[in-house]
Amino acid sequence: MQNENAPFLEVASLSKRFGGVQAVLDYELSLAPGEIVGLIGPNGAGKTTVFNLLSGVLAPTSGSIRAGGREIAGRGPEAGSAAGIGRTFQNIRLFPALSVLDNVRAACHRRLGRGLWPTLFRLPGARASEAAILARAREMLEIMNLSAAAEQPAGSLPYGDQRRLEIARALAAGPTLLLLDEPAAGLNPGETEGLRQAIRALRDRFGLTVLLVEHDMGLVMRLCERVQVLVHGRLLTEGPPAAVQADQRVVAAYLGSGGADA
């Protein structure tokens, strides 16, 4: 058994190459339980590739990912989920034809669902399981303030609600670490502030660890306790938000290095 402060996630020299393109090189990350960390960098820096590697969507070319003491690199998204990693997607991926409630209920299946025979013969265990799933799903909708829309098809929700539903759905699977890929993209300032409070509340309530990719620097600075900067697939620097913001190399990476080709 691990002790309380041991890192939940440890990533060592993680690399991914697509043909001739080195998308990520020697990426390192250590996340303690309950930390909120931001991953920033210019477009094309490899942030989403890092997320796809961490959640098991992509297999790395080399390197290791240990979550909760288990090696999950290259074992697929099911292994990532089983180890306690949940995620959202940059271009929202809901189950559009299912109702908002059923989107979240589907996410409870791994932990609470039953197999074919209990389902068909309606054994007592199946009834208890369905009741537990319904209760959990309603709780997640309540937390993300979506209860009123429970019966609507997910595809018909306004954009901001879809983003929140994706978080509710990821939470329902019971992750220890939540990867949020640009959660504030397309939100107005009011919605972004609501999102910031919601993420904080989730961390305080469930002890959730959060890693987020975000382009809204205001949100990153106000929410994250630590920030990593990724440029051309390599870690440029890592530290508290204020220090990273003041780092001249970070500014240069975002604005271009100042040469004639910038």
Place this chain on the structure above:
Amino acid sequence: MSRTTLRLAALCTVAAGAGLVALAQAFCGDYYLSILDFVGIAAVLAVSLNVTNGFTGLFSLGHPAFMAIGGYVTALLVLPPGRKEMFLPDLPAWLASAEWSFAPALAAGGLAAVLAACLVGLPVLRLKGHYLAVATMGFLIIVQVLIVNLDWLTRGPLGLNGLAPLTDLWWVYAVLVVTLYVAYALKFSSLGRAMLAVREDELAARCLGIPAARARILALAVGAFFAGVSGGLWAHLITAITPGSFSLLMAFTIVAMVVIGGSGSVTGSLLAAVGISLFTEALKPVEESLELYGLAEIVMALGLIVCLVLRPRGLFGSEEPRLLARLFENSAP
């Protein structure tokens, strides 16, 4: 309406259906009875294919292959030893002497189809979309070729004829009720929602820990079971079974029923199957008097095209009537 009332109403509906079956058996002529049998079997086929194609988004054209497997297995188990000796002298002794009654033979036919589904599912379900459709079509052709060539087991292209006319409306009705129960119970369960999630977005489902490959195999196997049972019913309704009985045309007909009714809607595929097969039967006298054979198929193909253009998700989409959701949802305390 409370759940108890709802359950009572459901039981009354099933009983009323049984009453109609009794009336039909007593008063309908053989011709009309056989039409009702075919309509019921079509409904079983469409609803079970909907579990495979509609719930998990597989596009399988292999349903008739499972029917063929179930049909031959049922027929071989039911056929009296005397006739088997005449048709198939080279059968192994245990099969040659087998003379099962209809119900266990139907179940065995269904299970044989499940076995085939698991064998073919493991390699084929890695494929998606059009590739999967072509692969399942290939499976159907392989099964047909095997049936033609395994003379000692199937009597080759001649098929098995003179089967006992065991299928009546009671059997068809009973199988239909069980099929509908299984489809609805699955749909309104966690397992069913996991299947629908895989259809909607496989990657997102897998990131939530839903075992997509297992969900697909399960959906294929459940569909195959009822296809296998339908094959047994079919064979003992027309009292003959040949390699050509279960064709690609039949696969097309069942797929059309599922698509028109709405992929994912059990109610939709039930209504579409009943409507389309009644319509096809009604058109038969017209075909004969005008000598325009195949008119029904043309009309159905046009109907499919119109449906895909105007209502691509089918008549019902993935929806079911509210009452059914309340009847089958198993989450009441």
